Amino acid sequence: MSPWETQLRKGIVELAVLATIAEGEAYGYGIVVRLQGVSGLQFTESTVYPVLARLAREGFLAIRVEPSPAGPSRRYYRLTAEGRRRFDAMAEGWKTVSESLSNLLKGVR
Amino acid sequence: MSTIDMTVISGSLQTLVDARLDAIDRALLGRVSRQERLNVVGEVEGRIHELLHDRCGPGVEPSRDDVLAVFARLDPPEAYLCEGDDHEEPRAARSPSRPPAPASAWSVSDPGRFARYSGMLGLASLGVGLLMPLAYGLVFVTGNELPVLIGVPCIGLFMMLGGLASLFLAISSRLSNAWAVVGAAAGVLSCIFGMAGVVFIISLLIL
Numbered sequence A: 001m002s003p004w005e006t007q008l009r010k011g012i013v014e015l016a017v018l019a020t021i022a023e024g025e026a027y028g029y030g031i032v033v034r035l036q037g038v039s040g041l042q043f044t045e046s047t048v049y050p051v052l053a054r055l056a057r058e059g060f061l062a063i064r065v066e067p068s069p070a071g072p073s074r075r076y077y078r079l080t081a082e083g084r085r086r087f088d089a090m091a092e093g094w095k096t097v098s099e100s101l102s103n104l105l106k107g108v109r
Numbered sequence B: 001m002s003t004i005d006m007t008v009i010s011g012s013l014q015t016l017v018d019a020r021l022d023a024i025d026r027a028l029l030g031r032v033s034r035q036e037r038l039n040v041v042g043e044v045e046g047r048i049h050e051l052l053h054d055r056c057g058p059g060v061e062p063s064r065d066d067v068l069a070v071f072a073r074l075d076p077p078e079a080y081l082c083e084g085d086d087h088e089e090p091r092a093a094r095s096p097s098r099p100p101a102p103a104s105a106w107s108v109s110d111p112g113r114f115a116r117y118s119g120m121l122g123l124a125s126l127g128v129g130l131l132m133p134l135a136y137g138l139v140f141v142t143g144n145e146l147p148v149l150i151g152v153p154c155i156g157l158f159m160m161l162g163g164l165a166s167l168f169l170a171i172s173s174r175l176s177n178a179w180a181v182v183g184a185a186a187g188v189l190s191c192i193f194g195m196a197g198v199v200f201i202i203s204l205l206i207l
Helices: A003-022 A028-036 A045-057 A081-108 B011-028 B034-056 B064-073 B077-081 B111-128 B131-142 B146-172 B178-206
Strands: A061-068 A071-079
Touching: A003 A028, A003 A045, A003 A071, A003 A081, A028 A045, A028 A071, A028 B034, A045 A061, A045 A071, A045 B034, A045 B077, A061 B034, A071 A081, A071 B034, B011 B034, B011 B064, B011 B077, B034 B064, B111 B146, B111 B178, B131 B146, B146 B178
Parallel strands: none
Antiparallel strands: A061 A071
């Protein structure tokens, strides 16, 4: 993967994670699995888990712990009110950038 | 849930799992808070148990091969070194024993280090210039001109080379911080004083 693509993905991982959780409460690996199903957003756990931990620390995500039959408890993440605002702002920003860039590329082609 | 359904891991295999989790913790150490590290490690631990549960079935004790096979399906601890970086390698290429990527010691993408070395080298070169008066002092003490004739050109050459190197490093760092500015200034001064010392000795020898 080229460096610019890596940088692009690095920039959008937080938005991708927030968007996944905005669809509904999800646990760590469930978020990874959901993203794996989206073309271009195949982030793995080493990318997603630290972002989840950081967003939780920053108050954008709330955690609900539930026992798991397989072992340690699962952490379910959901957006807080602040997280929802953050997601809305990021989504809006992304739309603007995306549309502008698409228009720019149309002109080039 | 009953405890009988949970995947039971024996002591030695639990040590193996713990070592893996500790390696991830170390990869995150110093970059994220303790609570975040605990969260990340907790997520990975949960995932390991889920994969073992899926692989071996409920209540069945996994073997060492099972644990290693589960590890192979997970990102290696080194992948946690950079949050958000791309780690989408083929699963087959993942190995717990894969060494971490070496940090590039002298790359242009590390301007902070260039700047720091520039500042230190520039100041050191300038500091060496203080030895010139000392060389003159030795002439008066010993009555011998050799300390000046040999010492000053050597000191001057060192100052010029050190100054030039410092200047080069400062430019390479694109004057990214205060160290670089100090390095550039000290480098220029060091070159000037060093050259002056050498020229002075040459003129003494000629005259």
